[in-house]
Amino acid sequence: MSTIKKLVLPQMGCGTWAWGNRILWGYDKSMDAQLQEVFNLCVSNGVTLFDTGDSYGTGKLNGRSEQLLGKFDREYTGVNKDKICLATKLAAYPWRLTPKSMVKAGLASAQRMGRVDLAQMHWSTANYFPWQEEQLLDGLGDLYEQGLVKGIGLSNYGTKRLKRIHAKFSRRSIPIATLQVQYSLLSTYPVTELGIKETCDELGIKLIAYSPLCLGILTGKYTDSSTYPKGLRNLLFRRLVPEAQPVLNCLQAIAQYRNKTMAQVAINWCIAKGAIPIPGAKNVKQAQENIAVKDWQLDAGEVAELDCAAAGVDKPMIQNVFQTR
Template identity: 40%
Template sequence: MQGFSLRDAFPLRGALCLLFLLRRAAASGSFFSCFLRPSPHPGILCGGDGRSVLNSETGAAESFYSEAEGRSTSSLSLSQLNKASDASCLSSRRPEATDLRSRRGGILQRFGVGAFGALGVPLLRGFPTAYAGGSLQTGGQMGTVKVGDSLEVSRLGVGTWSWGNKILWGYDESMDGQLQDAFDEIVRGGVNWFDSADSYGTGKITGRAETLLGRFARENRNGRAGENVKVFTKFAPYPFRVGRESMVTAVDEACARLGRSKIEVGQLHWIPPGGWQLREYLDGLAYCVRERGTLGAVGVSNCGPKELKQIAKRLKDLGVPLVSNQVQFSLVSRLPETSGLLNECADMGIRLIGYSPLCLGLLTGKFSQQPAEPKQSLPSGLRSVVFPSLLSKTEGLQATLREISAAQSKKTGVSVTPAAVAISWVLSKDVLCLVGVKNANQSVENLKAAGLKLDEGELRALDDESRGLGNLAQQNIFQTA
């Protein structure tokens, strides 16, 4: 850690960023959660996707435990910070004059406000992850659906929160080869869209996820299929982004990192508190669609039903439809259903995207309170403190996931994991689902999950067990009503 001074850490804009997070955290009832977590996705102490305190939200998916690597990434992200890790963006990027380029110095920039999120664990109820496992089955749920009037995407997408995130995911450039393999494998299996954000990446490499995504698409081994993947990316409403042009500039910078002239869907990463600059941000995104052609469509993330209507109306007045809304959604985080958001999106023709389908690995079936079972022992890091309580509360659900995975394995003759069942449940709700991949093995397992189709009895059993838990996983602190 390089030289640090109070003067460096708390300039006026930095103070505004800090006040911004404090206000949001206070409103969510977890004051400490915004201080204890590492930088960015979505994803998890918070993603999404996506969108993890020590290690890795997705995404879109987002995995905090890598079976292939045989170790826990020691990432405890409370669902509240899930995508607030993006808040790390508040720390990892600070404007220099008017060009908003990253600067050195300051504890906020070094670690990202989210980097302190771990200490918020006692105040949170759960957390999300996007590592998937499962088995491919004929007649599954991959397929494609429309987002907006014409964009065709696979029902499963990939979140890139971990790509470039050193603090949360332990990223190193030596991993780029494995990430390229993961990209190639999942595209080969039929996934045709990726979700990213201008805040994904830490410190000097903020925006690294977008840079890697662009490179992987150009250097992929699947030819045109890889080159033509659809890109959804998110733009953070930093307090220092002021005016319509600030969002136009953000889009231009993302296009440059991705190495493309147009991004299929540009999303506002979260709704700024008090509506700060919201109108200007929407105007900027709409301008990029209508006049500049640098965006194909506009979406939002972490937006509840009330604000969704207001935003959709504003965009409609600007001649641009709202096409998507990305929110946390899993068997232990069913707010999109209970709040009416799922139905609201369907009625308005807005595609709902669910991130963190496995709740930070809680629903993978890998963990148990029985240390005598080495393959199912508790994860290391802060999750080992929180998981015992969560595992106890979800015993019924975990048992149902195991029963269904065993029944599906017997029926199909291939291995079906509890994680695959949990992801399949999310897909059954007619939403897009974001998962995270860091190597080819994880890509294969996610593809298997997309191929799984549960019958009505199995879905009903999961609904019954899940409904009794309420929203066990605390929502992202940036989720609005």
């Protein structure tokens, strides 16, 4: 087995979904210079984990997010360069059927990014094609054993499935470094219903909170339908923003009292829960705001108030279709 370098994870990271996704986020190439500034600002402020996926960017934008991340990493010359952690998620595409196809996918991502530090299985196929999942996870393990990545992780796994996969990797002495799930004040299901944080703690796995701002809703800027973004989010927000009012009111009250923004309170709630949030920032202003959460903490009373408000939302954010139990 080749030497495996140690994977070090910071308290928070940065998502890069928007960096290649035209349909959902309206990405276009004119945003690249701004996104590079976002990257530089994050790293220089100690936010050194970047999460992307080989499925971020379709059609002509195929692989765009990984390519950009690789370029930004290559061109960055400031502090914390040695701490940058490039994480990608390898999709369980139906045409990826063997361990070799997963290794090939990891190598293709490394080609686009310069390297892959953390390779994650993007989703489980357990619910519709369990045989495929076994093959792909074997390939993920091969990437680690061959020293091609520093660590491996999972995404959209629930407690039962995670335990099973943990046992599978333990037989090869391969640690699972991370698990990412959709976790925010409007998506508490993985933790409150599935108990995923407890299981992660038991198994020594770091929990990553993706979509910690619930796609922007928790910033409080989407107040009514005239302010909603275009595209797929528009449909979702029409239902979700009115439902989210108890949480938004609580966020606003705490933000005002603390002289912080609602986004900062929402991200800090994830950190208070022991997760690593990876909010997506589209511009420098958003990145500055998100990064500043590292300088303060919510107290236990504030966290309890937010928990209570979150529990009062009848129909929260829909779960990822691939989330397993």
